[in-house]
Amino acid sequence: MQKLISSGLAGAVFGLGIAISGMANPAKVLNFFDLAGSWDPSLIFVMGGALVTTAIGYFLVFRSRQAPLYDASFHLPINKTIDARLIGGSALFGVGWGIAGFCPGRGYPRPRFWRCSGDRLEVKAFFDPATNTISYVVKDPNSDSCAIVDSVMDIDYAAGRITYDSADRIIEYVKAKRASSSSG
Amino acid sequence: MPFRFPCLFWRWAGLIVGVGVYYGAGCTSGHGVCGMARLSPRSIAATVTFMIATGVTVYVVRHIAGA
Numbered sequence: 021m022q023k024l025i026s027s028g029l030a031g032a033v034f035g036l037g038i039a040i041s042g043m044a045n046p047a048k049v050l051n052f053f054d055l056a057g058s059w060d061p062s063l064i065f066v067m068g069g070a071l072v073t074t075a076i077g078y079f080l081v082f083r084s085r086q087a088p089l090y091d092a093s094f095h096l097p098i099n100k101t102i103d104a105r106l107i108g109g110s111a112l113f114g115v116g117w118g119i120a121g122f123c124p125g126r127g128y129p130r131p132r133f134w135r136c137s138g139d140r141l142e143v144k145a146f147f148d149p150a151t152n153t154i155s156y157v158v159k160d161p162n163s164d165s166c167a168i169v170d171s172v173m174d175i176d177y178a179a180g181r182i183t184y185d186s187a188d189r190i191i192e193y194v195k196a197k198r199a200s201s202s203s204g
Numbered sequence: 205m206p207f208r209f210p211c212l213f214w215r216w217a218g219l220i221v222g223v224g225v226y227y228g229a230g231c232t233s234g235h236g237v238c239g240m241a242r243l244s245p246r247s248i249a250a251t252v253t254f255m256i257a258t259g260v261t262v263y264v265v266r267h268i269a270g271a
Contacts, residue, residue: 034233053262067236074241096242097229102249109227110235110250114257116220117232119265 023090041066046120053118144193148172148186155186157193164198228254 042048043066052063087093142159156169168190174183225231228250230239235254239247 050262050266053259054266055259056263056267067232070237071241074237078241097239097244097246099229100246102246105227106229106246106250107253109224109229110253111224111228111257113221113224113228113231114254114259115261116217116222116224117254118258118261120214120217120221 026090037070050118142197146186146190146193148174150174150186153186155190157190157197159197166194166197168194224254 038044041062043063048060049063051058051060054060082094144157144159146155146157147153148155151172151174153170153172155171158167158169159165171190172186174185175181176183221231225234228235230247230250231254232251235244235247235250240251
């Protein structure tokens with residue numbers, strides 16, 4: 021039971037670290053490897069930081085303890101041979117990671133990437149109280165294209181004036197969407 | 205640069221990652237962090253291999269195959 025709780029806590033801390041550092045975001049991971057394009061070096065600090073912390077932790081723990089608190093012994097890999105299986109598997113993992121942008125550890129904190137919900141249309145509704153009209157913006161998730169359905173022009177009959185407040189709201193929204201989608 | 209990838213490819217990529225970590229016996233966390241922190245030669249070899257493979261794949265997908 022204590023073993024289960026300590027494993028669970030360690031897992032939660034690990035997941036939290038991955039989520040906060042942005043490494044659950046495939047776009048960020050892919051950008052780290054995209055030296056020829058939109059290079060984002062921040063992954064090196066996440067991996068480097070994790071590596072240094074782990075190395076210090078291992079050093080302290082292995083020096084002072086023969087076994088973990090809740091187990092009879094440490095379970096460390098004993099295989100020392102570098103073979104084709106290791107290199108081939110790692111190369112294959114790299115190819116898959118390069119395509120998708122996540123590794124098993126990095127994929128779990130954001131399970132929606134497994135379900136591809138990003139392929140759904142994004143629909144946003146705008147209500148215009150003066151004319152009792154609902155206008156919609158429908159965005160294609162795989163591109164920057166939007167369609168505007170039932171846009172309204174505000175007419176003040178008493179003053180005989182036309183205003184564009186509703187249309188301006190929609191235009192603002194579309195502009196914000198395009199800006200956010202083109203940045204990845 | 206906006207980059208989108210068809211849903212189907214994500215599933216194949218997931219399969220490739222799964223097969224790769226099975227034969228490679230670890231991923232970024234296992235080899236890259238835990239193994240390298242123990243200075244394991246196997247882990248260093250695996251990490252260098254998958255880092256290069258990932259970089260080459262990203263280059264091919266983004267700049268040669270085009271998006």
